Amino acid sequence: MSAVMERRETPAAAPVKSRRRWLTRKTAPYVFISPFFILFAVFGLFPLLFTIYLSFHYWDPSTGLGGMKWVGFENFTFVLTDDWFHKSLYNTFWIALVSGVPQHLAAIPLAFFLHTRLSRWRNAVVGLYFLPFITSTVAISLVFTSLFSRDYGLINVLLTQMGQWEVAGLRPLGWVFPTENIDWNDPGYTKWVISFVVWWRYVGWNTVLYLSALQTIPKDLYEAASIDGASRRQQFWHITVPLLRPMMFLAITLSIIGNLQLFEEPFILTGGLGPGGTSIGGPDQAGKTAAMHMYATAYIESDFGTASAVAWLLFLIIAMMTWANNKAFKEKS
């Protein structure tokens, strides 16, 4: 095929060839693919390798490139023994679990419901659930900051109204709901609020993933199962869940990677960075994730070497978790 084409095109291609000799049949593909590799090398590969290099140095960028000092593994040993790193890692895992697990527990039944019960409105409803995922984090965080505000926030208003509801001089719901405004900025609540917002934001994304997987399950399997006497619930457990496994693996992998790198939501919800460089992670740093710790180390403490070490340690942890997840899903199937 190509031989035939070449022969046919030779007379026409000859003059072009003489004008730009560098763009030959052999080189053209590489020239056309090169923009990606050039951009990747500059903005992807170089920073990657540079952070490895940096993680073995002490470097304050304000001192210029000449200010780099070789310190060996000191950055790594420092980070591994640093209480702040431990705490941020603990926060990260806490939020990852509390927001991540319910994400999937909610998304799978929700997708199943959308798939089986809705037809005409399905896309509209899916769109609604997906909306938070494509909304700017700043906007989301602003909305939630005002919802969770102590004195005027809608959430406190609702909760206290329930708590203060009176029947014959008694407050029957008072032991479940608060009667006074709650200070959501209290460090004890920080992680809960962040987890809730993260959960709310990504549940739609996971629903879409699971919905797409559901749509690939042939309908006749359900028909066969219903002839075999499986109730709707049994069909869900015996047909749907096992056939969703590959997608569960993918979705959970994405959750692990995303949640362990969590930055935007906690950063903005906890008020970002105060002018004096104070509030990273809110009161008591209860909302400081590993990614925020890395950011603070680099840009507030101007210690790029240690920050690079944090980044690579975080990468190793994510890689390990993903591997464990892979193991867990492979073994049973």
Next chain:
Amino acid sequence: MASLQLLGVEKSYKGGASIIKKLDLFVEDGEFVVLVGPSGCGKSTLLRMIAGLEEVTAGHILIGDKRTEGLPPSERGVAMVFQSYALYPHMTVAENMGFSLKMAGLPKPQVAQAVERAAEVLQITHLLQRKPKALSGGQRQRVAIGRAIVRQPSIFLFDEPLSNLDAALRAQMRLELAKLHKQLGTTMVYVTHDQTEAMTLGDRIVVLNGGHIEQTGRPMELYERPGNQFVAGFIGSPKMNFLPCRVQASSERGATVQIGSSPRPLQIPAPSGRVAGEPVCLGVRPEHVRLTTPDQGIPARVDIIEEMGDVAVAYLHVAGLERHLVVKTPSSAMGFYEGGQVGVAAELECCHLFNQQGVNLSLG
């Protein structure tokens, strides 16, 4: 085991045309009934209504003497074998076959025993621990049938179960299905496109067209005495030749018709009372046409010959006819070649005359 009764069954989809129109059918206990019909005529729909997968718009379906309205598929005592097999891909063959019993809450040893027994019948015991993706098409088909057997249904429903198999395997499975029916004696309703399956498997064939029954009868009855032109054209392969012509004369001995511009009219056995000049259609099967020398019979030219080995199918051009006349003869009787002139003679007692409405006049 049970009989099956359809009483005035109708089906129409919301806002759509009606798919099944006032259909009555009685299937005896233990009978093997084959549903045939062109694509889109509602065969699958009918089967799915019997299984309970599709709602019945009007009419009743009785299994045994039980009304099925509102009865879920699992409580109808039917088992269905899908064209796609619909095996559960994440379960082993044994789990696939035992799924219905497991759902019914039977203890494990009993399920295993039932699966074992069905697997022996179908000779798939060595496959029990495999997943469906590690099976060939024929093996999957067996598993699908096995899954149906395990339930010990009173009626089997098959929706084109062999259509995904190659010719050799199809012939083999056809034989096994016939054997299975003998062995189990269960009522079976079988949908197919395949002439051979319909003719060989069925105790009775039901020809569907556009949602209603054209004719039902034993296979040979439909072949020899089709009630109308549709059934005549649908049963038999190659298809029956239909030659438009006019009645020249009618007597006790039959109707005389002229084929194309042939000088030799044919006398077809048909009840008298045909009017001269009446437009009719002569139906004759390719296997009932004989080739002779050009000086005998209707003169024709051989256009194309398809050699099958045992038989040859020839496409003839007859002066005055728009379409080819198809002839099927034993290969050994071949004394002709493409482009040659031949004479055509028909076995007159096997010919049919259809009127403009397609009704077979020859049946009387």
